Amino acid sequence: MPENPPLAPALEITGLTKRFGEKLAVDSVNLTVPRGSFFGLVGPNGAGKTTTLSMATGLLRPDAGSVSVHGLDVWSNLVDAKRRIGVLSDGVRLFDRLTGLQLVTYAGLLSGMERTVVAERAADLLDLFDLDSVSGTLVVDYSAGMTKKIALACALIHAPQLLVLDEPFESVDPVSGANIRDILHGFVESGGTVIVSSHAMDLVQRMCDHVAVIADGRVLASGTTDEVRGSSTLEDRFVELVGGRRHGKGPEWLRIS
Template sequence: MTEAEADSVVPVPAQTTSAPALRIAGLRKSFGEKIAVEHLDLTVPSGSFYGLVGPNGAGKTTTLSMATGLLRPDAGTIEILGTDVWRENVKAKSLVGVLSDGVALFDRLTGEQLVTYHGLLHGMDRETVAQRTADLLDLLDLREAGGTLVVDYSAGMTKKIALASALVHAPRLLVLDEPFESVDPVSAANIRDLLAGYVRGGGTVIVSSHSMDLVQRMCDHVAIIGSGRLLAAGTTDEVRAGSTLEDRFVELVGGRHTGEGPSWLHTS
């Protein structure tokens, strides 16, 4: 699939505004005595392809869950394109498409039914939903599996049908938590083309990933989170500061162990 082909079928977001796609201020969340996110501030420019990276347990998923209205914060404010997520929850959710890592789908529906359901849930007419569902199934190589129950999908197919469901209503902001996990290389390339076309069409993408190389190649902005705090944010070139994003990440987060390991691991 070429970039031009991706552009031709991706639902185009509505006209953008000058407001940031996402603005987070003073965000805090704890679970008992465990502080997951601590006074986090983050601004994601509209029209950007924004990477969010951090080690396991850094607070990435918790941050994204609060940012998209799935988890209520203990403190702080969140705005999507100028709309307060918790004061105008319904409006804010209409502006965003979400692919959450590990969240259960209605897997007793077929793939086609699941995407259709999401479109109708957003108030779209059936004709538009049907056309967009067909486009997305073709784009994500799920046409033959459209009539199969989602419960019978592989992990990679499940990721792709969840992405189609997040895209069908042409959201202004797309938030993806580990979208490439378990996805084969060809499908991953197609998804990258799709997302690039979506950004060129006026949308904003936030992607959380453990693949530093992928984020460096794909994203024009990036934020590094560690222990629930923002460690660095800006354009990808600014954050990596002349190094690779992986090296910069390790430098900021810490925890790298050097050395050859114990002698019993050496076979000669």
């Protein structure tokens, strides 16, 4: 009896390249994200993380290379691919003059779902993220943590197979952060895949089972978290790969005694 062929990765990036004028922001990136993984993408500011994720999720057209989600080529099948992906983009403004309920409902309707299904799922998500009490409040009046949670609810309402989250824990208080992590781990345990871009090395080390380090638009290391960090911490390994650490106590005038 022939064996079933292996399942395609959740995300497969090959030769992805993007220039902005003279700046080579992403330089022939190759990256494989296994299905069912909690994948961390780490790198310094300006490393090309956001640009890479924007191309991988159909938000920014690459100059070269290919991206596939569960074996489906993203840029040849953009609408179908986006149905498989939930995205939380760092720095992209929400329609914050809507209430929380209106925003999640709008996201569901945009994905082509029936209104009755959207209403049921929106109620479930607001309850899951403990946002019931502010469902009628304008998103512009939400705290940073509440805003992250409502944005994540929007990314989840169409039941994606892959979640791509750019700095989901930035400006989030510890309680909200813990609740978000629990929800994401539940998503992975149920068969989904999560990609998180973050500067918080300790958080990535504790949360992610796979990680890639990117700098200057290139992948410097990729694999399981244990493989990448080796015998050190992920932060120390990151600094070793990326470089730029300055050893010193600063100028004499800055010393108190």
